[in-house]
Amino acid sequence: MQFEIDGEDELFRSEVRAFLQKHLSQELAIRNSRGYHFIRDDMRCWTKLLNQHGYSGANWPASWGGTGWSPLRQFIFDEECFLAGAPPVDTGGFKMIGPVIMTFGSEAMKAKYGPLILNGDIFWGQGFSEPNAGSDLASLTTRAVRDGDEYVINGQKIWTSFVESAEMIFLLAKTDPEARQRGISMILVERDTPGVTIRPIHDIGESYSLNEVFFDNVRVPVENLVGEEGKGWSYAKFLLENERAFSAEWPRNNANLIRLKSILNASQHDGSRLIDLPGFASRVASLETDLIALRWLSLRALHEKAGGRSNLPIGSLLKIRGSELLQKIGDMQVEALGSYANYVYLDPQGSPEIESAWVSGPDYAPGIMADYLYRRATTVYGGANEVQRTIIARSFLEM
Numbered sequence: 439m440q441f442e443i444d445g446e447d448e449l450f451r452s453e454v455r456a457f458l459q460k461h462l463s464q465e466l467a468i469r470n471s472r473g474y475h476f477i478r479d480d481m482r483c484w485t486k487l488l489n490q491h492g493y494s495g496a497n498w499p500a501s502w503g504g505t506g507w508s509p510l511r512q513f514i515f516d517e518e519c520f521l522a523g524a525p526p527v528d529t530g531g532f533k534m535i536g537p538v539i540m541t542f543g544s545e546a547m548k549a550k551y552g553p554l555i556l557n558g559d560i561f562w563g564q565g566f567s568e569p570n571a572g573s574d575l576a577s578l579t580t581r582a583v584r585d586g587d588e589y590v591i592n593g594q595k596i597w598t599s600f601v602e603s604a605e606m607i608f609l610l611a612k613t614d615p616e617a618r619q620r621g622i623s624m625i626l627v628e629r630d631t632p633g634v635t636i637r638p639i640h641d642i643g644e645s646y647s648l649n650e651v652f653f654d655n656v657r658v659p660v661e662n663l664v665g666e667e668g669k670g671w672s673y674a675k676f677l678l679e680n681e682r683a684f685s686a687e688w689p690r691n692n693a694n695l696i697r698l699k700s701i702l703n704a705s706q707h708d709g710s711r712l713i714d715l716p717g718f719a720s721r722v723a724s725l726e727t728d729l730i731a732l733r734w735l736s737l738r739a740l741h742e743k744a745g746g747r748s749n750l751p752i753g754s755l756l757k758i759r760g761s762e763l764l765q766k767i768g769d770m771q772v773e774a775l776g777s778y779a780n781y782v783y784l785d786p787q788g789s790p791e792i793e794s795a796w797v798s799g800p801d802y803a804p805g806i807m808a809d810y811l812y813r814r815a816t817t818v819y820g821g822a823n824e825v826q827r828t829i830i831a832r833s834f835l836e837m
Protein backbone atom coordinates (compact mmCIF):
# COMPACT_ATOMS: atom_id res chain seq x y z
CA MET A 439 0.00 0.00 0.00
CA GLN A 440 1.46 3.30 -1.04
CA PHE A 441 0.04 6.27 0.84
CA GLU A 442 2.89 8.70 0.55
CA ILE A 443 2.72 11.19 -2.27
CA ASP A 444 6.00 10.99 -4.19
CA GLY A 445 7.64 13.46 -6.59
CA GLU A 446 5.75 12.18 -9.64
CA ASP A 447 2.43 12.48 -7.86
CA GLU A 448 3.34 16.02 -6.80
CA LEU A 449 4.08 16.76 -10.45
CA PHE A 450 0.68 15.37 -11.31
CA ARG A 451 -0.87 17.64 -8.68
CA SER A 452 0.85 20.65 -10.28
CA GLU A 453 -0.52 19.64 -13.69
CA VAL A 454 -4.04 19.41 -12.27
CA ARG A 455 -3.66 22.81 -10.60
CA ALA A 456 -2.42 24.36 -13.85
CA PHE A 457 -5.34 22.79 -15.70
CA LEU A 458 -7.82 24.20 -13.18
CA GLN A 459 -6.21 27.62 -13.27
CA LYS A 460 -6.47 27.71 -17.03
CA HIS A 461 -9.96 26.27 -17.53
CA LEU A 462 -12.04 26.97 -14.40
CA SER A 463 -13.66 30.39 -14.59
CA GLN A 464 -13.81 32.54 -11.48
CA GLU A 465 -17.58 32.74 -11.74
CA LEU A 466 -17.93 28.96 -11.75
CA ALA A 467 -15.46 28.59 -8.89
CA ILE A 468 -17.25 31.08 -6.61
CA ARG A 469 -20.66 29.59 -7.33
CA ASN A 470 -19.52 26.03 -6.67
CA SER A 471 -17.53 26.81 -3.53
CA ARG A 472 -20.68 27.81 -1.70
CA GLY A 473 -22.80 25.18 -0.04
CA TYR A 474 -25.69 25.13 -2.50
CA HIS A 475 -26.60 22.24 -4.74
CA PHE A 476 -24.47 22.18 -7.83
CA ILE A 477 -26.07 23.46 -11.01
CA ARG A 478 -26.57 20.82 -13.66
CA ASP A 479 -25.55 23.04 -16.58
CA ASP A 480 -22.26 23.80 -14.82
CA MET A 481 -21.71 20.08 -14.28
CA ARG A 482 -22.44 19.25 -17.91
CA CYS A 483 -20.13 21.93 -19.33
CA TRP A 484 -17.38 20.96 -16.92
CA THR A 485 -17.65 17.23 -17.73
CA LYS A 486 -17.43 17.99 -21.45
CA LEU A 487 -14.36 20.10 -20.87
CA LEU A 488 -12.75 17.33 -18.81
CA ASN A 489 -13.52 14.88 -21.58
CA GLN A 490 -11.93 17.11 -24.22
CA HIS A 491 -8.71 17.13 -22.20
CA GLY A 492 -8.62 13.43 -21.31
CA TYR A 493 -9.58 14.09 -17.68
CA SER A 494 -13.05 12.52 -17.68
CA GLY A 495 -13.62 9.24 -15.82
CA ALA A 496 -11.05 9.86 -13.08
CA ASN A 497 -12.22 6.67 -11.35
CA TRP A 498 -12.62 4.61 -14.54
CA PRO A 499 -9.94 2.31 -15.98
CA ALA A 500 -8.54 3.16 -19.41
CA SER A 501 -10.33 0.11 -20.89
CA TRP A 502 -13.65 1.86 -20.14
CA GLY A 503 -12.43 5.10 -21.70
CA GLY A 504 -11.45 6.61 -18.34
CA THR A 505 -8.13 8.03 -17.18
CA GLY A 506 -6.78 4.79 -15.73
CA TRP A 507 -5.25 6.78 -12.88
CA SER A 508 -3.95 5.11 -9.74
CA PRO A 509 -6.15 5.46 -6.63
CA LEU A 510 -3.77 8.07 -5.27
CA ARG A 511 -4.05 10.19 -8.41
CA GLN A 512 -7.85 9.95 -8.37
CA PHE A 513 -7.69 11.18 -4.81
CA ILE A 514 -5.37 14.09 -5.67
CA PHE A 515 -7.54 15.04 -8.65
CA ASP A 516 -10.77 15.08 -6.60
CA GLU A 517 -9.08 16.99 -3.79
CA GLU A 518 -7.73 19.71 -6.11
CA CYS A 519 -10.97 20.03 -8.10
CA PHE A 520 -13.05 20.47 -4.95
CA LEU A 521 -10.67 22.98 -3.40
CA ALA A 522 -10.64 25.03 -6.61
CA GLY A 523 -14.46 25.07 -6.72
CA ALA A 524 -14.88 22.92 -9.85
CA PRO A 525 -18.37 21.46 -10.33
CA PRO A 526 -18.50 17.71 -9.70
CA VAL A 527 -19.27 15.12 -12.34
CA ASP A 528 -22.53 13.13 -12.12
CA THR A 529 -22.13 10.66 -9.25
CA GLY A 530 -25.01 8.55 -10.59
CA GLY A 531 -23.24 7.97 -13.90
CA PHE A 532 -19.57 7.85 -12.94
CA LYS A 533 -19.66 6.23 -9.52
CA MET A 534 -22.91 4.27 -9.41
CA ILE A 535 -24.52 2.87 -12.56
CA GLY A 536 -21.49 3.42 -14.87
CA PRO A 537 -19.29 0.85 -13.11
CA VAL A 538 -22.25 -1.59 -12.97
CA ILE A 539 -22.89 -1.27 -16.72
CA MET A 540 -19.19 -1.56 -17.55
CA THR A 541 -18.85 -4.65 -15.35
CA PHE A 542 -22.12 -6.53 -15.87
CA GLY A 543 -23.82 -4.92 -18.89
CA SER A 544 -23.96 -6.27 -22.45
CA GLU A 545 -21.39 -5.07 -24.98
CA ALA A 546 -24.10 -3.00 -26.68
CA MET A 547 -25.01 -1.35 -23.36
CA LYS A 548 -21.37 -0.52 -22.60
CA ALA A 549 -20.83 0.92 -26.08
CA LYS A 550 -23.98 3.03 -25.83
CA TYR A 551 -23.73 4.48 -22.32
CA GLY A 552 -19.99 4.60 -21.61
CA PRO A 553 -19.24 7.49 -24.01
CA LEU A 554 -22.45 9.35 -23.08
CA ILE A 555 -21.49 9.30 -19.38
CA LEU A 556 -17.89 10.30 -20.08
CA ASN A 557 -19.02 13.30 -22.12
CA GLY A 558 -21.65 14.48 -19.61
CA ASP A 559 -24.40 13.87 -22.18
CA ILE A 560 -26.61 11.93 -19.78
CA PHE A 561 -27.29 12.26 -16.07
CA TRP A 562 -28.90 9.57 -13.91
CA GLY A 563 -31.45 9.24 -11.13
CA GLN A 564 -31.26 6.30 -8.72
CA GLY A 565 -34.64 4.58 -8.41
CA PHE A 566 -34.11 2.22 -5.49
CA SER A 567 -36.07 3.47 -2.42
CA GLU A 568 -39.83 3.15 -2.19
CA PRO A 569 -42.32 4.40 0.41
CA ASN A 570 -42.16 1.00 2.16
CA ALA A 571 -38.68 -0.08 1.15
CA GLY A 572 -35.71 1.98 2.34
CA SER A 573 -33.43 0.20 4.81
CA ASP A 574 -35.31 -2.96 3.97
CA LEU A 575 -34.80 -2.46 0.25
CA ALA A 576 -35.53 -6.07 -0.68
CA SER A 577 -39.19 -5.56 0.18
CA LEU A 578 -39.62 -3.23 -2.80
CA THR A 579 -42.80 -3.81 -4.81
CA THR A 580 -42.27 -2.04 -8.15
CA ARG A 581 -43.02 -4.68 -10.80
CA ALA A 582 -41.47 -5.30 -14.21
CA VAL A 583 -43.44 -7.81 -16.27
CA ARG A 584 -42.01 -9.17 -19.51
CA ASP A 585 -44.29 -8.64 -22.50
CA GLY A 586 -42.62 -9.77 -25.75
CA ASP A 587 -39.57 -7.59 -26.33
CA GLU A 588 -40.48 -5.17 -23.56
CA TYR A 589 -40.82 -4.90 -19.81
CA VAL A 590 -43.91 -3.16 -18.46
CA ILE A 591 -43.10 -1.32 -15.23
CA ASN A 592 -45.58 -0.29 -12.54
CA GLY A 593 -44.83 1.13 -9.08
CA GLN A 594 -43.46 4.08 -7.16
CA LYS A 595 -40.02 5.30 -6.11
CA ILE A 596 -39.26 8.01 -3.58
CA TRP A 597 -36.37 10.34 -2.63
CA THR A 598 -35.04 10.07 -6.17
CA SER A 599 -32.38 12.78 -6.07
CA PHE A 600 -31.91 15.15 -9.00
CA VAL A 601 -34.02 13.01 -11.33
CA GLU A 602 -35.83 16.17 -12.43
CA SER A 603 -32.73 17.13 -14.40
CA ALA A 604 -31.61 13.63 -15.42
CA GLU A 605 -32.12 11.87 -18.72
CA MET A 606 -32.07 8.33 -17.34
CA ILE A 607 -33.17 6.36 -14.28
CA PHE A 608 -31.63 3.08 -13.12
CA LEU A 609 -34.15 1.22 -11.01
CA LEU A 610 -34.73 -1.98 -9.12
CA ALA A 611 -37.95 -3.85 -9.87
CA LYS A 612 -39.36 -7.26 -9.08
CA THR A 613 -39.40 -9.53 -12.12
CA ASP A 614 -40.43 -12.42 -9.85
CA PRO A 615 -42.70 -11.20 -7.04
CA GLU A 616 -42.57 -14.55 -5.22
CA ALA A 617 -38.80 -14.47 -4.68
CA ARG A 618 -37.18 -11.87 -2.41
CA GLN A 619 -33.66 -10.80 -3.42
CA ARG A 620 -33.52 -13.25 -6.32
CA GLY A 621 -36.68 -11.77 -7.83
CA ILE A 622 -35.09 -8.33 -8.26
CA SER A 623 -33.74 -7.01 -11.57
CA MET A 624 -32.00 -3.77 -12.53
CA ILE A 625 -33.46 -1.88 -15.48
CA LEU A 626 -32.58 1.39 -17.23
CA VAL A 627 -35.46 3.73 -18.07
CA GLU A 628 -35.41 6.91 -20.11
CA ARG A 629 -36.91 9.56 -17.88
CA ASP A 630 -39.19 10.91 -20.59
CA THR A 631 -40.79 7.53 -21.35
CA PRO A 632 -44.62 7.79 -21.40
CA GLY A 633 -46.04 6.77 -18.00
CA VAL A 634 -43.18 8.22 -15.90
CA THR A 635 -44.41 11.03 -13.63
CA ILE A 636 -42.10 13.04 -11.39
CA ARG A 637 -43.42 14.91 -8.37
CA PRO A 638 -41.07 17.21 -6.39
CA ILE A 639 -40.55 16.97 -2.62
CA HIS A 640 -39.45 20.30 -1.16
CA ASP A 641 -36.92 19.95 1.62
CA ILE A 642 -36.09 22.01 4.70
CA GLY A 643 -33.31 23.85 2.87
CA GLU A 644 -35.83 25.43 0.49
CA SER A 645 -33.98 23.79 -2.35
CA TYR A 646 -35.33 21.13 -4.65
CA SER A 647 -33.50 17.94 -5.36
CA LEU A 648 -35.82 15.20 -4.09
CA ASN A 649 -38.69 13.56 -5.93
CA GLU A 650 -41.32 10.91 -6.02
CA VAL A 651 -41.37 8.99 -9.30
CA PHE A 652 -44.43 7.08 -10.47
CA PHE A 653 -44.33 4.34 -13.12
CA ASP A 654 -47.63 3.67 -14.78
CA ASN A 655 -47.46 0.95 -17.47
CA VAL A 656 -44.04 2.19 -18.54
CA ARG A 657 -42.72 0.14 -21.46
CA VAL A 658 -38.98 -0.30 -21.91
CA PRO A 659 -37.09 -2.56 -24.35
CA VAL A 660 -35.65 -5.78 -22.87
CA GLU A 661 -32.19 -4.56 -23.92
CA ASN A 662 -32.45 -2.14 -20.98
CA LEU A 663 -32.16 -4.99 -18.50
CA VAL A 664 -28.71 -4.78 -16.86
CA GLY A 665 -26.95 -8.14 -16.93
CA GLU A 666 -29.28 -11.02 -16.08
CA GLU A 667 -32.83 -11.07 -14.84
CA GLY A 668 -32.98 -11.78 -11.07
CA LYS A 669 -29.39 -10.60 -10.46
CA GLY A 670 -30.34 -6.99 -9.70
CA TRP A 671 -29.76 -7.43 -5.99
CA SER A 672 -26.12 -8.43 -6.38
CA TYR A 673 -25.54 -5.56 -8.85
CA ALA A 674 -27.20 -3.21 -6.32
CA LYS A 675 -24.85 -4.42 -3.57
CA PHE A 676 -21.85 -3.77 -5.84
CA LEU A 677 -23.24 -0.30 -6.60
CA LEU A 678 -24.05 0.58 -2.98
CA GLU A 679 -20.61 -0.45 -1.80
CA ASN A 680 -19.17 1.92 -4.44
CA GLU A 681 -21.59 4.67 -3.38
CA ARG A 682 -20.56 4.29 0.27
CA ALA A 683 -16.87 4.27 -0.62
CA PHE A 684 -17.30 7.77 -2.03
CA SER A 685 -19.64 8.93 0.70
CA ALA A 686 -16.68 9.68 2.99
CA GLU A 687 -16.62 12.86 0.91
CA TRP A 688 -13.08 13.65 1.95
CA PRO A 689 -12.72 16.55 -0.52
CA ARG A 690 -15.92 18.18 0.77
CA ASN A 691 -14.99 17.58 4.42
CA ASN A 692 -11.54 19.03 3.76
CA ALA A 693 -12.92 22.13 2.02
CA ASN A 694 -15.56 22.64 4.74
CA LEU A 695 -12.95 22.49 7.49
CA ILE A 696 -10.79 25.03 5.65
CA ARG A 697 -13.86 27.25 5.39
CA LEU A 698 -14.58 26.80 9.11
CA LYS A 699 -11.03 27.80 9.96
CA SER A 700 -11.31 30.94 7.86
CA ILE A 701 -14.49 31.90 9.77
CA LEU A 702 -12.74 31.28 13.09
CA ASN A 703 -9.72 33.31 11.99
CA ALA A 704 -11.76 36.28 10.76
CA SER A 705 -11.81 39.40 12.94
CA GLN A 706 -15.09 40.07 14.73
CA HIS A 707 -16.49 43.60 14.98
CA ASP A 708 -14.46 44.12 18.21
CA GLY A 709 -11.25 42.82 16.60
CA SER A 710 -11.27 39.49 18.46
CA ARG A 711 -11.08 36.11 16.72
CA LEU A 712 -13.10 33.02 17.61
CA ILE A 713 -10.04 30.81 17.14
CA ASP A 714 -8.52 32.48 20.23
CA LEU A 715 -11.31 31.10 22.41
CA PRO A 716 -10.18 27.76 23.90
CA GLY A 717 -13.62 26.18 23.33
CA PHE A 718 -13.46 26.76 19.59
CA ALA A 719 -9.73 26.02 19.30
CA SER A 720 -9.90 22.62 20.98
CA ARG A 721 -12.98 21.55 19.03
CA VAL A 722 -11.49 22.50 15.69
CA ALA A 723 -8.32 20.60 16.59
CA SER A 724 -10.39 17.53 17.30
CA LEU A 725 -12.20 17.89 13.95
CA GLU A 726 -8.86 18.23 12.21
CA THR A 727 -7.69 14.96 13.78
CA ASP A 728 -10.87 13.24 12.57
CA LEU A 729 -10.27 14.65 9.10
CA ILE A 730 -6.72 13.29 8.97
CA ALA A 731 -7.97 9.87 10.06
CA LEU A 732 -10.64 10.01 7.35
CA ARG A 733 -7.99 10.82 4.77
CA TRP A 734 -6.01 7.70 5.63
CA LEU A 735 -9.14 5.58 5.70
CA SER A 736 -10.19 6.87 2.26
CA LEU A 737 -6.75 6.18 0.81
CA ARG A 738 -6.75 2.72 2.31
CA ALA A 739 -10.17 2.04 0.79
CA LEU A 740 -9.01 3.14 -2.66
CA HIS A 741 -5.94 0.91 -2.46
CA GLU A 742 -7.86 -2.09 -1.22
CA LYS A 743 -10.51 -1.61 -3.88
CA ALA A 744 -7.86 -1.41 -6.59
CA GLY A 745 -6.20 -4.57 -5.29
CA GLY A 746 -9.52 -6.33 -4.60
CA ARG A 747 -8.18 -7.51 -1.26
CA SER A 748 -10.53 -6.18 1.36
CA ASN A 749 -12.84 -8.35 3.41
CA LEU A 750 -13.84 -5.33 5.44
CA PRO A 751 -17.03 -3.44 4.65
CA ILE A 752 -14.85 -0.40 4.12
CA GLY A 753 -17.61 1.47 2.29
CA SER A 754 -19.75 1.29 5.44
CA LEU A 755 -16.84 2.49 7.62
CA LEU A 756 -16.26 5.45 5.32
CA LYS A 757 -19.96 6.24 5.12
CA ILE A 758 -20.26 6.51 8.91
CA ARG A 759 -17.09 8.50 9.52
CA GLY A 760 -17.52 10.84 6.54
CA SER A 761 -21.18 11.62 7.15
CA GLU A 762 -20.73 12.25 10.86
CA LEU A 763 -17.78 14.54 10.22
CA LEU A 764 -19.73 16.57 7.65
CA GLN A 765 -22.41 17.15 10.26
CA LYS A 766 -19.95 18.02 13.04
CA ILE A 767 -18.11 20.56 10.85
CA GLY A 768 -21.45 22.00 9.70
CA ASP A 769 -22.64 22.37 13.33
CA MET A 770 -19.57 24.35 14.18
CA GLN A 771 -19.71 26.49 11.04
CA VAL A 772 -23.25 27.54 11.90
CA GLU A 773 -22.32 28.21 15.53
CA ALA A 774 -19.34 30.31 14.45
CA LEU A 775 -21.42 32.28 11.96
CA GLY A 776 -23.79 33.48 14.69
CA SER A 777 -26.49 35.72 13.24
CA TYR A 778 -24.99 35.45 9.76
CA ALA A 779 -26.24 31.86 9.73
CA ASN A 780 -29.54 33.38 8.70
CA TYR A 781 -27.81 34.60 5.59
CA VAL A 782 -29.06 31.51 3.97
CA TYR A 783 -31.36 31.49 1.02
CA LEU A 784 -29.30 33.48 -1.41
CA ASP A 785 -30.09 32.25 -4.85
CA PRO A 786 -27.19 29.96 -5.84
CA GLN A 787 -27.35 31.41 -9.33
CA GLY A 788 -26.57 34.77 -7.78
CA SER A 789 -29.56 36.72 -9.08
CA PRO A 790 -28.80 40.41 -8.34
CA GLU A 791 -32.35 41.19 -7.17
CA ILE A 792 -32.23 38.49 -4.55
CA GLU A 793 -28.67 39.36 -3.47
CA SER A 794 -29.66 42.97 -2.96
CA ALA A 795 -32.63 41.94 -0.80
CA TRP A 796 -30.16 40.69 1.82
CA VAL A 797 -28.19 42.75 4.23
CA SER A 798 -24.56 42.49 3.35
CA GLY A 799 -22.49 40.01 5.32
CA PRO A 800 -19.13 38.31 5.04
CA ASP A 801 -18.36 36.58 1.75
CA TYR A 802 -18.07 33.23 3.47
CA ALA A 803 -21.63 33.23 4.85
CA PRO A 804 -23.89 32.41 1.87
CA GLY A 805 -24.61 28.74 1.38
CA ILE A 806 -23.40 27.51 4.77
CA MET A 807 -26.88 27.16 6.27
CA ALA A 808 -28.22 25.59 3.06
CA ASP A 809 -25.45 22.98 3.20
CA TYR A 810 -25.94 22.46 6.95
CA LEU A 811 -29.66 21.76 6.50
CA TYR A 812 -29.14 19.39 3.57
CA ARG A 813 -26.36 17.49 5.39
CA ARG A 814 -28.80 16.48 8.14
CA ALA A 815 -29.56 13.73 5.64
CA THR A 816 -26.00 12.42 5.18
CA THR A 817 -26.41 9.90 7.98
CA VAL A 818 -29.52 8.56 6.20
CA TYR A 819 -28.97 8.61 2.44
CA GLY A 820 -26.86 5.89 0.88
CA GLY A 821 -28.12 3.61 3.69
CA ALA A 822 -28.80 4.75 7.27
CA ASN A 823 -25.74 4.74 9.55
CA GLU A 824 -27.45 2.38 12.02
CA VAL A 825 -27.75 -0.15 9.20
CA GLN A 826 -24.07 0.39 8.25
CA ARG A 827 -23.10 -0.38 11.84
CA THR A 828 -24.95 -3.68 11.62
CA ILE A 829 -23.14 -4.50 8.34
CA ILE A 830 -19.79 -3.84 10.04
CA ALA A 831 -20.68 -5.87 13.14
CA ARG A 832 -21.92 -8.77 11.03
CA SER A 833 -18.76 -8.81 8.93
CA PHE A 834 -16.64 -9.25 12.08
CA LEU A 835 -18.96 -11.74 13.75
CA GLU A 836 -19.04 -13.89 10.61
CA MET A 837 -15.26 -13.83 10.03
Ligand SMILES: Cc1cc2nc3c(=O)[nH]c(=O)nc-3n(C[C@H](O)[C@H](O)[C@H](O)COP(=O)(O)OP(=O)(O)OC[C@H]3O[C@@H](n4cnc5c(N)ncnc54)[C@H](O)[C@@H]3O)c2cc1C
Pocket residue numbers: 563564565566567569571572573574596597598599600648815818819820821822823824825828
Ligand atom coordinates in the same frame (compact mmCIF):
# COMPACT_ATOMS: atom_id res chain seq x y z
C1 LIG B 1 -31.49 13.53 0.96
C2 LIG B 1 -31.79 12.11 0.54
C3 LIG B 1 -31.49 11.70 -0.74
C4 LIG B 1 -31.82 10.41 -1.16
N1 LIG B 1 -31.60 10.06 -2.46
C5 LIG B 1 -32.00 8.83 -2.89
C6 LIG B 1 -31.91 8.47 -4.29
O1 LIG B 1 -31.45 9.25 -5.12
N2 LIG B 1 -32.36 7.25 -4.65
C7 LIG B 1 -32.88 6.35 -3.78
O2 LIG B 1 -33.23 5.25 -4.20
N3 LIG B 1 -32.98 6.66 -2.45
C8 LIG B 1 -32.57 7.88 -2.00
N4 LIG B 1 -32.71 8.22 -0.67
C9 LIG B 1 -33.36 7.27 0.23
C10 LIG B 1 -32.41 6.65 1.24
O3 LIG B 1 -31.62 5.66 0.65
C11 LIG B 1 -33.30 6.09 2.37
O4 LIG B 1 -33.85 7.21 3.03
C12 LIG B 1 -32.52 5.24 3.36
O5 LIG B 1 -32.12 4.04 2.78
C13 LIG B 1 -33.38 4.92 4.61
O6 LIG B 1 -34.62 4.41 4.25
P1 LIG B 1 -35.98 5.06 4.78
O7 LIG B 1 -35.95 6.53 4.51
O8 LIG B 1 -37.11 4.28 4.20
O9 LIG B 1 -35.93 4.90 6.34
P2 LIG B 1 -36.29 3.59 7.19
O10 LIG B 1 -35.80 2.37 6.50
O11 LIG B 1 -37.73 3.65 7.53
O12 LIG B 1 -35.42 3.83 8.46
C14 LIG B 1 -35.69 4.91 9.35
C15 LIG B 1 -34.68 4.84 10.46
O13 LIG B 1 -34.91 3.65 11.22
C16 LIG B 1 -33.68 3.09 11.63
N5 LIG B 1 -33.56 1.71 11.10
C17 LIG B 1 -34.22 1.17 10.04
N6 LIG B 1 -33.86 -0.11 9.87
C18 LIG B 1 -32.95 -0.38 10.80
C19 LIG B 1 -32.18 -1.55 11.13
N7 LIG B 1 -32.29 -2.68 10.42
N8 LIG B 1 -31.32 -1.48 12.17
C20 LIG B 1 -31.17 -0.32 12.90
N9 LIG B 1 -31.88 0.80 12.64
C21 LIG B 1 -32.74 0.78 11.61
C22 LIG B 1 -32.57 3.98 11.11
O14 LIG B 1 -32.26 4.93 12.10
C23 LIG B 1 -33.22 4.72 9.98
O15 LIG B 1 -32.63 5.98 9.76
C24 LIG B 1 -32.39 9.50 -0.24
C25 LIG B 1 -32.65 9.93 1.07
C26 LIG B 1 -32.37 11.20 1.46
C27 LIG B 1 -32.71 11.60 2.86
